[in-house]
Amino acid sequence: MVLTDSAHSCDRANPLLCLNYEPVLELLGDEYYDIVAAAEFPLKILRFRNEDLLQRLGLEPAQVSDEDFVAAFGQFQTPPRPLLALRYHGYQFGEYNPFLGDGRGFLYGQVRGLEGDLYDLGTKGSGTTPYSRGGDGRLTLKGGVREVLAAEALYRAGVRTSRCLSLIETGEELWRGDEPSPTRSSVMVRMQRSHIRFGTFERLHHCDRTDLIATLLNHVIEQYYPHLQPQRDRYAQFYAELVQRVAELAAQWMAAGFCHGVLNTDNMAITGESFDYGPYAFIPTYDPTFTAAYFDYFGRYSYGNQPAICHWNLEMLQAPLSRVISFADLEAGLGKFDQYYAQAYRQRMLNKLGFDNLSTPEAEDLLQLTLKFLQHSQIGYHQFFTEIRQQFSPIWRESVESIFDPNLSLNDDLKTLWQRWKIMYFNLLLGSPESELGLISERLRIYNPITALLRPEIEAVWKLIVEEDDWSGFYDLLHRIRM
Numbered sequence: 001m002v003l004t005d006s007a008h009s010c011d012r013a014n015p016l017l018c019l020n021y022e023p024v025l026e027l028l029g030d031e032y033y034d035i036v037a038a039a040e041f042p043l044k045i046l047r048f049r050n051e052d053l054l055q056r057l058g059l060e061p062a063q064v065s066d067e068d069f070v071a072a073f074g075q076f077q078t079p080p081r082p083l084l085a086l087r088y089h090g091y092q093f094g095e096y097n098p099f100l101g102d103g104r105g106f107l108y109g110q111v112r113g114l115e116g117d118l119y120d121l122g123t124k125g126s127g128t129t130p131y132s133r134g135g136d137g138r139l140t141l142k143g144g145v146r147e148v149l150a151a152e153a154l155y156r157a158g159v160r161t162s163r164c165l166s167l168i169e170t171g172e173e174l175w176r177g178d179e180p181s182p183t184r185s186s187v188m189v190r191m192q193r194s195h196i197r198f199g200t201f202e203r204l205h206h207c208d209r210t211d212l213i214a215t216l217l218n219h220v221i222e223q224y225y226p227h228l229q230p231q232r233d234r235y236a237q238f239y240a241e242l243v244q245r246v247a248e249l250a251a252q253w254m255a256a257g258f259c260h261g262v263l264n265t266d267n268m269a270i271t272g273e274s275f276d277y278g279p280y281a282f283i284p285t286y287d288p289t290f291t292a293a294y295f296d297y298f299g300r301y302s303y304g305n306q307p308a309i310c311h312w313n314l315e316m317l318q319a320p321l322s323r324v325i326s327f328a329d330l331e332a333g334l335g336k337f338d339q340y341y342a343q344a345y346r347q348r349m350l351n352k353l354g355f356d357n358l359s360t361p362e363a364e365d366l367l368q369l370t371l372k373f374l375q376h377s378q379i380g381y382h383q384f385f386t387e388i389r390q391q392f393s394p395i396w397r398e399s400v401e402s403i404f405d406p407n408l409s410l411n412d413d414l415k416t417l418w419q420r421w422k423i424m425y426f427n428l429l430l431g432s433p434e435s436e437l438g439l440i441s442e443r444l445r446i447y448n449p450i451t452a453l454l455r456p457e458i459e460a461v462w463k464l465i466v467e468e469d470d471w472s473g474f475y476d477l478l479h480r481i482r483m
Helices: 051-056 066-073 141-156 198-206 210-224 234-256 303-321 327-334 337-352 361-377 381-391 412-430 434-447 455-468 472-481
Strands: 033-036 045-049 083-086 090-092 095-097 107-112 118-124 163-174 183-192
Touching: 045 066, 045 141, 045 472, 051 163, 066 163, 090 198, 141 163, 141 183, 141 455, 141 472, 198 210, 198 303, 210 234, 210 303, 234 303, 234 327, 234 337, 303 327, 303 337, 337 361, 337 434, 361 412, 381 434, 455 472
Parallel strands: none
Antiparallel strands: 033 083, 045 163, 083 107, 090 095, 107 118, 118 183, 163 183
């Protein structure tokens, strides 16, 4: 795993510096990034290390010490590669902003995983860059804690997501308008397939650089859509597949009860991967109007708007891509978004109810009735599915009355609605062979995590940290999320 040009780094015997780093994006040329330096921090305490990701990179956790993490991702000792702040623009709350770019992070390096896939290691809170625009380039410790938890919860829920490799507390006092200040600081390292965004292409369109759009698109296909390379119409096929990936991602969020909060085009990855968790929230009850960000005054990025916003963002991406892809091909690709989304959402919600891909009309009726009951009863969204998981029993096939009742006081209309739901669920169970019951139970376990990452749970964890410097609640919550 040692690169021929990494001897200097590997002499330090830090396994994190001896990974198979490659200058893939760097070799595209400096039109896509600026070389930057990391901040120096007065304190470096490792608060989180993701041992699952270490294994994906071919490292056994025992090989890598906490000191190795601090050296690489707190002091920013690096393989022989520069640190790159990526350039991009984006539509923010519907308005085009040409003054963006990596303002508090950079690309630490790109590394091959065990299976040969290229991953980005990107930082957050690592200091100012040319795109900080007056900001301090820092990340609050609470923001880092929240992102670690969000990424792990989404991963457990089966969402295609970035994950955090490490979180290091950095000992500075930060002042923020949305947190009691001064508040503590941190630097986080995120691992994902790519940090190339819709806004990366939008910037090149704004700068009238068709040549760079083609270069970047060739790079994206080569690294992240390699199966398309032999195709003559690979550009059109790329966009069509991106549409499918984004539609499926939106369906995954919706089924998981997740509201991203800020779906600007600079927060949309060209790989169709979920990342950058700021004011996110998991919905407490089923409410399409639920909004995660306190500054989203008109509900543009509400929970129920997420599929439409993803569609709109893909539509905005057509402007730069139209320089190298015909408008007819772009429209044909985007035209399938609703179909992809509906199929993926239906499948994921059936999975949450324990079923595979049922094709009966009753299955569709059950999904609609489930959402209707969730919305009108305002039972906890995650509580409902967790109760099905925990209480499911083969005897549910013996009688409708064996199926659990939610722990709620229901009025007569809701009692009638719930009885209709139980009859539909009972009939679908009755139509399933007995051999399927174990698979139903397993699907309920896989698709319905026991722990819902609701805001009160995060706040309880943070209270222990800020008042007593007690991290036991954080580690306990991580453990429960992963169950």
